[in-house]
Amino acid sequence: MTTTADEEDERQDAAGAMFPPSSRRATWAAFRALLLRDLTVLDHDLAEFLPNTLMQPVMLVFIFTFVFPRIGQGIGGSGNSGRFSTLLLGGLVAQSVIFQGLFRVALPLSREFDITNELEDRVLAPTSINTIAFEKIAAGALQSLFAGLIVFPVAAFLPATPIYLQAHWLVLATITPLACYTSAAIGLTIGTRLEPRLVPLLASFIALPLGFFGAIFYTWDALQPIPWLKYLVLINPLVYMSEGFRAGLSIGVVHMPVSVIYLALSSFAVLFTYLGVTGFKKRVLS
Amino acid sequence: MPSPPSEDVIATEGLTKRYRTGSGRQEAVITAVDGLDLKVHRGEIFGLLGPNGAGKTTTVGMLTTRVIPTSGRAMVAGVDVVAQPARAKQFIGVVHQVNTLDRSLTVWENLYFHGRYYGMTAKAARLRTDELLERFRLSHRYTSQVRTLSGGMARRLMVARAVLHRPAVLFLDEPTASLDPQSRIALWEIVGELHAEGQTILLTTHYMEEADEFCDRVAIIDHGRILALDSPAALKHAAAAGKETGNSKAWLAQLRALERANGTGPVNGTSSLEVPGVEAALLEVITSAQRNGVTLDELRGQVTLESVFIELTGRDLRE
Numbered sequence: 001m002t003t004t005a006d007e008e009d010e011r012q013d014a015a016g017a018m019f020p021p022s023s024r025r026a027t028w029a030a031f032r033a034l035l036l037r038d039l040t041v042l043d044h045d046l047a048e049f050l051p052n053t054l055m056q057p058v059m060l061v062f063i064f065t066f067v068f069p070r071i072g073q074g075i076g077g078s079g080n081s082g083r084f085s086t087l088l089l090g091g092l093v094a095q096s097v098i099f100q101g102l103f104r105v106a107l108p109l110s111r112e113f114d115i116t117n118e119l120e121d122r123v124l125a126p127t128s129i130n131t132i133a134f135e136k137i138a139a140g141a142l143q144s145l146f147a148g149l150i151v152f153p154v155a156a157f158l159p160a161t162p163i164y165l166q167a168h169w170l171v172l173a174t175i176t177p178l179a180c181y182t183s184a185a186i187g188l189t190i191g192t193r194l195e196p197r198l199v200p201l202l203a204s205f206i207a208l209p210l211g212f213f214g215a216i217f218y219t220w221d222a223l224q225p226i227p228w229l230k231y232l233v234l235i236n237p238l239v240y241m242s243e244g245f246r247a248g249l250s251i252g253v254v255h256m257p258v259s260v261i262y263l264a265l266s267s268f269a270v271l272f273t274y275l276g277v278t279g280f281k282k283r284v285l286s
Numbered sequence: 287m288p289s290p291p292s293e294d295v296i297a298t299e300g301l302t303k304r305y306r307t308g309s310g311r312q313e314a315v316i317t318a319v320d321g322l323d324l325k326v327h328r329g330e331i332f333g334l335l336g337p338n339g340a341g342k343t344t345t346v347g348m349l350t351t352r353v354i355p356t357s358g359r360a361m362v363a364g365v366d367v368v369a370q371p372a373r374a375k376q377f378i379g380v381v382h383q384v385n386t387l388d389r390s391l392t393v394w395e396n397l398y399f400h401g402r403y404y405g406m407t408a409k410a411a412r413l414r415t416d417e418l419l420e421r422f423r424l425s426h427r428y429t430s431q432v433r434t435l436s437g438g439m440a441r442r443l444m445v446a447r448a449v450l451h452r453p454a455v456l457f458l459d460e461p462t463a464s465l466d467p468q469s470r471i472a473l474w475e476i477v478g479e480l481h482a483e484g485q486t487i488l489l490t491t492h493y494m495e496e497a498d499e500f501c502d503r504v505a506i507i508d509h510g511r512i513l514a515l516d517s518p519a520a521l522k523h524a525a526a527a528g529k530e531t532g533n534s535k536a537w538l539a540q541l542r543a544l545e546r547a548n549g550t551g552p553v554n555g556t557s558s559l560e561v562p563g564v565e566a567a568l569l570e571v572i573t574s575a576q577r578n579g580v581t582l583d584e585l586r587g588q589v590t591l592e593s594v595f596i597e598l599t600g601r602d603l604r605e
Contacts, residue, residue, distance in 0.1 A: 023372060023373060026372065026405055029404075030404075030405070033403045037391070037395075037399045037403075040399075041391065044390065108390075116389060120382060120386035121388060122403065124375055124378065126376040126405070127375075129371075284352065285354055
């Protein structure tokens with residue numbers, strides 16, 4: 001099939017015609033090209049992307065697993081310090097996944113819509129607006145996966161205290177794409193629906209509450225003494241991602257039932273895909 | 287180039303767009319484009335002229351799939367832009383008034399990726415990119431970040447990008463706005479070459495002299511309707527013909543006045559009078575002047591596309 005497609009392309013190129021014959025092929029070609037464009041931009045930005053992704057996890061690992069145990073701070077210190085590093089691992093991977101997925105989609109989109117108009121050329125790509133919106137999610141999901149992969153060794157091997165690591169491959173292989181996709185869909189929603197003048201508030205009004213109430217530094221179950229908070233944080237998708245990565249990576253750490261994690265993340269994925277794609281359409285069509 | 291089924295690359299029928307503004311009691315419906323019937327023939331440069339808010343941008347928006355019409359139909363290269371927007375986009379190239387280049391990519395990548403969006407293979411996109419950079423005199427900047435380009439270079443790159451996939455129609459929205467004279471000349475040279483190769487172009491502009499010089503036909507639109515549609519020469523002629531009676535009457539009255547004032551006229555028997563408008567009446571004016579023994583020093587016909595435009599759309603400020 002591939003050979004036939006290539007031959008077809010060659011024939012078209014030779015004829016000077018650029019148009020794939022079927023709309024399905026045109027859509028796929030445009031989708032691939034848009035994705036390639038976004039990954040090329042990531043490649044250009046690597047010198048910013050890497051420190052941006054790694055800085056916070058490295059700092060947190062250093063403070064929580066090296067400094068705190070030595071200065072006698074409660075968190076991360078005392079007898080169960082190994083357990084703390086282990087639960088932190090899932091949290092840090094989840095945090096990198098959600099923030100890179102969210103920001104790498106939302107920030108450029110918001111800028112391109114409001115100030116620079118540079119999305120124009122991609123919006124005019126010969127495919128449906130839905131495809132272009134989905135491509136944004138796909139590109140964001142790949143970048144958040146990349147962020148998770150580079151943070152994993154930092155969170156797994158850098159801590160000064162032992163980590164009880166055990167991969168549950170099936171859980172890991174399903175939670176990871178689900179978390180990456182959901183993060184990028186949230187990014188598409190924010191990038192298309194948040195008023196651009198409010199974007200500077202993203203860090204304080206979205207990132208901070210997501211992070212602090214995202215079960216990164218504690219398990220969801222540990223919130224038991226504060227029941228209202230325990231149930232309130234369930235609106236935070238990061239809680240399920242942190243718990244999901246813990247379920248997939250560690251042993252000896254309590255996490256919520258995997259079925260609940262799948263159900264919640266899938267629901268968030270559907271909700272934010274709907275909000276993001278319709279938000280995108282609203283911005284580009286009138 | 288694909289062969290569209292009709293010789294009209296753009297054809298609209300009763301194309302209408304109404305917007306709702308405000309809410310509750312303040313809600314109002316604005317008709318931006320009102321039953322537009324427009325045909326743009328293959329290979330022509332068609333100018334869409336109108337004051338701000340006349341409906342030009344909305345019309346172009348509908349033709350380029352970005353604005354959904356309230357009613358009516360619009361076909362580009364035989365494809366219904368509402369029913370098949372993804373397919374219609376294959377036949378459209380757009381140069382916006384503002385810089386819409388992809389700032390995250392280099393000059394070369396802007397063209398290359400554009401080709402890939404349109405389904406070109408990597409090899410074909412590379413070749414076409416190199417060819418266009420050469421032709422648009424941008425090859426020395428191919429690794430530059432687009433934000434470092436001058437206004438003229440950025441606009442040339444946008445035109446190169448818009449024609450890269452060989453669209454059936456090229457939309458140029460105020461292509462020379464805010465360009466220096468040299469860049470403006472360079473851009474019109476490029477547009478002229480594209481036109482000579484048979485590229486259909488729909489142009490919106492405020493520069494009447496440019497529309498006059500480069501457009502095969504122009505439509506003057508206001509309040510979403512076409513007020514006049516013809517070649518610039520025919521529009522000017524029509525305007526001249528329309529004014530003829532009044533102006534020639536005035537002139538004849540003035541001639542008569544001169545005649546009556548015979549002997550008290552200008553020194554040495556020579557008179558200078560400027561006639562606004564009325565190229566068509568000139569012959570009559572000259573003969574009547576001769577008949578009346580008036581020597582004409584200076585006689586000018588002043589009909590321009592701009593005067594036609596102002597006559598049709600009025601002098602009121604629109605914003």
